[in-house]
Structure formats: C-alpha cells, structure tokens
Amino acid sequence: MQEAMLRALQSFGGFRGDDGKPWLLAIVRNCHRTIRKRQANAATVPIEEEIDTGDGGLFVTPVGASDSNPESTAAGNADRRQLDLVLATMPEAFREVLVLRELEELSYRQIADITDVPIGTVMSRLARARALLKQRWLQMERSRP
Numbered sequence: 287m288q289e290a291m292l293r294a295l296q297s298f299g300g301f302r303g304d305d306g307k308p309w310l311l312a313i314v315r316n317c318h319r320t321i322r323k324r325q326a327n328a329a330t331v332p333i334e335e336e337i338d339t340g341d342g343g344l345f346v347t348p349v350g351a352s353d354s355n356p357e358s359t360a361a362g363n364a365d366r367r368q369l370d371l372v373l374a375t376m377p378e379a380f381r382e383v384l385v386l387r388e389l390e391e392l393s394y395r396q397i398a399d400i401t402d403v404p405i406g407t408v409m410s411r412l413a414r415a416r417a418l419l420k421q422r423w424l425q426m427e428r429s430r431p
Contacts, residue, residue, distance in 0.1 A: 290317040308396040311386070315400060372422045380415035387412055 290313050301309055373381050379401075386397045394412075398405045 287314070289321070290314040293317060305396070307390075308392065308399045311390070311392075311396075312400045312402075315382075368423070368426055372419060372426060375422060376415065376418055379411055380418060383408055383411045384415040384419065 290310070293316075294310055294313050297313075303309065373384070376384070382401060383397055386392045386400060387394075392400070394405050394408050397408045397412075401408065403411075
C-alpha cells in the first residue's frame with residue numbers, strides 16, 4: 287500500500303476525472319503485479335496464514351473481528367475461512383472482478399477502467415466468477431463433516 291500511495295502521490299498531477307477510487311485502485315493493482323513479479327524471482331518462506339492460489343499468488347486469511355458470542359464468532363470465522371479458501375482457488379481474473387464488485391462495490395465501468403478490459407468482459411467474468419464461487423462453496427459444504 288505504501289508503494290501504491292507513493293506512486294499515486296507522484297502521479298497525482300496527471301489525474302483527470304471525477305472519481306479517484308478507480309484511479310487509485312488501478313495503481314494498487316499495478317503495484318501488486320509488480321511486487322508479485324519481483325517475489326517470483328526471489329526465494330520466499332510461506333507464512334501459515336497464506337494460502338497458495340495455484341496461479342503463483344498467495345491469499346492471506348484475514349483476522350476476524352471480535353464478537354460477544356463465542357459460538358457466532360467461531361461460526362463466522364469458519365465461514366470466512368471457507369470463503370477465503372474458495373476465493374483463493376479461483377483464477378485471478380475472476381477473483382479480481384468479484385472482489386472489486388462485491389467487496390469494493392465498484393461499478394462495471396470502474397472495474398473495466400481498473401482492470402483495463404471492456405465492460406462486456408467484466409460482466410462475463412463476474413457472471414462466471416459468481417457461478418464458480420457458488421459451485422465451489424456448495425462442494426465444500428457437502429464435504430464438511
């Protein structure tokens with residue numbers, strides 16, 4: 287994030303538009319890709335909370351928020367871990383549009399600008415990502431003891 291913010295600050299004079307969120311997220315995305323390329327060339331030691339996505343990337347399991355009810359906290363943490371696992375196994379292009387739309391609540395136009403693909407591609411990737419998420423979630427639910 288620090289690298290992305292530094293790049294954004296350095297190129298802020300070239301920003302044109304009304305909404306800075308897609309512009310900043312595109313910078314974050316490009317920084318992430320640059321760092322992943324650098325890390326691919328360097329030896330790394332995996333951390334237990336990281337999940338190998340299968341496409342050369344790692345997905346870090348977020349720490350859950352505290353809750354007053356231990357049972358609901360445990361159930362919520364289990365669901366979050368399951369969702370993290372499902373997302374981590376998805377192809378990066380699908381995971382990317384799903385996170386930008388559902389978690390960041392960006393419009394299709396904003397996602398298209400960030401990912402540098404046409405809106406139609408965003409829409410088809412999002413539909414496929416949702417279907418894949420549903421399919422893998424149900425598979426994991428059926429395999430639970």
